[in-house]
Amino acid sequence: MVPNAQRVLLIRPSALGDVCRSVPVLVSLRAAFQDARIDWLVRHEFAPAVAAHPALSRVVSFERGALGRSLASLRVGPTLEFLKSLRRERYSTVVDAQGLARSGLFAWATAAPRRAGFADARELGWIGLNERHRLPRGLHAVDRMLALVHAMGITPIHDMRLYTPKPDLDAFHADPHLAGRRYALLAPGSRWPGKRWPPDRFADLAQRSLEMGLDAVVVVGSPGERDAMAPLLDLARREPRLIDRVGRTSVGGLMALIQHAAVVVANDSAAVHIAVGFDRPLVALYGPTRVDLVGPYRRDADVIQHARPGDRLDHKDETAGRAMMERIQTAEVADRVDRVRDRSPHGPAGDQNRSPG
Numbered sequence: 001m002v003p004n005a006q007r008v009l010l011i012r013p014s015a016l017g018d019v020c021r022s023v024p025v026l027v028s029l030r031a032a033f034q035d036a037r038i039d040w041l042v043r044h045e046f047a048p049a050v051a052a053h054p055a056l057s058r059v060v061s062f063e064r065g066a067l068g069r070s071l072a073s074l075r076v077g078p079t080l081e082f083l084k085s086l087r088r089e090r091y092s093t094v095v096d097a098q099g100l101a102r103s104g105l106f107a108w109a110t111a112a113p114r115r116a117g118f119a120d121a122r123e124l125g126w127i128g129l130n131e132r133h134r135l136p137r138g139l140h141a142v143d144r145m146l147a148l149v150h151a152m153g154i155t156p157i158h159d160m161r162l163y164t165p166k167p168d169l170d171a172f173h174a175d176p177h178l179a180g181r182r183y184a185l186l187a188p189g190s191r192w193p194g195k196r197w198p199p200d201r202f203a204d205l206a207q208r209s210l211e212m213g214l215d216a217v218v219v220v221g222s223p224g225e226r227d228a229m230a231p232l233l234d235l236a237r238r239e240p241r242l243i244d245r246v247g248r249t250s251v252g253g254l255m256a257l258i259q260h261a262a263v264v265v266a267n268d269s270a271a272v273h274i275a276v277g278f279d280r281p282l283v284a285l286y287g288p289t290r291v292d293l294v295g296p297y298r299r300d301a302d303v304i305q306h307a308r309p310g311d312r313l314d315h316k317d318e319t320a321g322r323a324m325m326e327r328i329q330t331a332e333v334a335d336r337v338d339r340v341r342d343r344s345p346h347g348p349a350g351d352q353n354r355s356p357g
Contacts, residue, residue: 006035008094009040010026011041012041013064014046018273019050021297023277024146027159027161038056039060041062048165086106095116101123101125104126106128116132117131140294162274164255164256168255172256178243183216184265186232186266187264188228188232188266189267193322202265212337222247263283264281265333266282302340
């Protein structure tokens with residue numbers, strides 16, 4: 001039986017894709033603790049991904065860089081003050097869904113009577129817990145978090161829905177380049193070079209997508225990825241229907257763009273998991289990654305991956321990763337885009353998000 005809890009803290013600070021696919025933990029906690037205050041500890045830059053979720057009471061954000069600088073300079077005051085602020089909240093239950101040293105430290109700092117997490121948390125992150133659950137490592141990341149919830153005596157709920165902050169939705173609807181138009185969203189970036197499909201193929205795909213009858217193609221990415229996307233951005237300067245939003249979109253803005261896209265084409269990156277959260281048509285391009293562990297949740301059919309026996313599925317191995325991504329041909333991606341665009345299993349996503357399953 002689930003014990004009474006008045007204040008609950010979910011710890012999942014990063015990265016953006018991981019934050020987005022941790023939403024089922026929040027939904028499960030809300031169903032179990034209907035009258036509790038439920039907070040989410042998350043990095044400041046990723047807070048918009050969950051801030052508008054109706055199951056959440058409050059975001060507790062922190063700036064990773066600021067905390068890191070305070071420790072590196074031996075000025076521990078800001079870090080200690082943040083840790084003390086967690087203790088002052090008097091949480092009754094803490095769930096560490098991250099399983100790293102920093103998240104374990106945050107859990108320990110709360111001094112909550114119940115601090116649950118993974119018994120095999122990396123970097124000795126389990127030290128900050130007083131309720132450690134040993135769970136199979138061969139589960140998908142979402143299923144493993146929900147297995148943790150279940151081990152706590154809470155019924156897991158597989159609800160991946162995301163909610164875009166209202167200001168970002170309003171800005172989208174006021175954008176004359178996008179509102180009311182059918183567009184493909186391309187996310188050619190990824191933190192790891194071995195996960196990136198060649199940018200010239202993305203440029204070719206953009207041209208083919210426009211020839212399919214879509215009104216526009218929107219390209220997104222971080223400011224540091226502009227050089228790597230040169231073929232696409234060169235095309236955007238010649239083709240007005242190719243809209244360059246690389247380095248010009250906030251997290252909330254990205255959510256609004258994906259929520260209204262006719263189709264999303266992305267490498268293994270946060271855009272994939274946001275598309276799942278909005279139940280959008282998706283073409284996910286995967287190379288050196290275990291799709292069964294970290295792919296789009298319950299949407300393996302949306303993945304294009306050409307792994308061969310003997311391939312090393314290590315996203316840090318750039319050479320092996322690039323070789324795998326090179327096997328994905330533009331024609332097969334374009335064919336998939338043409339087949340899935342506008343065909344969400346649960347209908348088009350509007351401002352009221354629908355459950356993906």
